[in-house]
Amino acid sequence: MLETADVYGHLYGTPKGPVLEHLAAGRDVLLDIDVQGARQVRSNQDAKIKEALADIFIMPPDLEELKRRLEGRGTEDAQQIAKRIKAADAEMADWKSYRYTILSSSMEEDLIKFRAIIRAERYLSRRLNLQHG
DSSP states (O other), rough: OOOEEOOOTEEEEEEEEHHHHHHHHTTTOOOOOOOHHHHHHHHOOOOHHHHHHOOOOEOOSSHHHHHHHHHHHTHHHOOHHHHHHHHHHHHTTTTTGGSSSEEOOOOOHHHHHHHHHHHHHOOOOOOOOOOOO
């Protein structure tokens, strides 16, 4: 496994094989993982994983805004939201461990920022496969 995590009592994970297959085929691989999983991916010693990694932390501007967004979804009760806020407070301290951080505003703005990061990563010299003398 590339990463595994216990998130709110549910086990999640990403198998390493398919990720490596997609990378070998020249495709981008997007993982939507929590900070536990991101730490595991960053510590992975596989050179192909290290080379491909562009970790992005998407962070709300503050906990009040996060609470407002969670309540707006209407998918969780007050106790579940409180649990998420507590976890988020601890996780947000980890933002400096990431190569990139997006301070979340609107979904549209976040997507623009995300796409800009991916586009820039594709132009990194180390990623280009050029055959020059």
